Amino acid sequence: MFNERIALKLRLEQMADSEERILxxxxxxxxxxxxxxxxxxLSQGEYTESNLQEPSEIEPYTSSNESIFLPHPTTKRIPKTKKIGKSRQMHEAAFKILKERLQPVKGTEIQDYILSETGFKVANMTTFMxxxxxxDKQVRKLDRGLYIFEKES
Structure with missing residues (x-):
């Protein structure tokens, strides 16, 4: 009888084989x-024993099966670039179109602009606006579906 226990044991064996191949x-x-x-x-004439040694920032990690090398935890990390969230991208696109135009902008135009700039569709334009x-208190609703960015003088 083939049950979950046997399936899990089989998967563990498969994973062990895969790990060994990867190692x-x-x-x-x-x-x-x-x-x-x-x-x-050798070709550059920099032959010394220290050059032939493995780098010092790599230290061996021993598992139950094999010995592999992992980077030392004190190595420098490359900083990640921050991603701007979906809503923030959409808000920035809306501010951009409102600031560019001096006359009132239709909600549908803003929606189309956001879609073309960010690739995201505004689900509910009223809530979004x-x-x-x-x-930004300078963004004002003039009439039904009309929005404007009023510059303070």
Whole structure:
């Protein structure tokens, strides 16, 4: 009888096989990189024993099966670029069109502009524009579906 326990054990065995294959690939790649570094050092006349050693910021990590190399935790991290959220992109696009035009802008025009600029569709234009008005008091609703950005003089 094939039950969940047997399926889980089978999956664990498959994962162990996959891990072993991946570890072997990493070892092969690491070896080829080290060989190439040695070749470059020899060709440039920088042959020293310290160049042939593995980098010091890599320390071995031992698991129950094999020994692999992982970067040392003190290595520098590359800072991530911050993503601007969907709603913020949409708000910025709405402010942009309102500030560019001096005359009142139809809600449908704002909606189309936001869609073309950000690729996001405004689901409820009235709610969206109320949020815009709360963010910036210079955005005002003139009439049904007409919005304007009033510059303070």
């Amino acid at each position: 072997q690939e990493f070892r092969k790649e690491r070896q080829s990189i080290m060989e190439r570094l040695r070749e470059l050092d 109320k949020t815009i008005q709360r963010k």
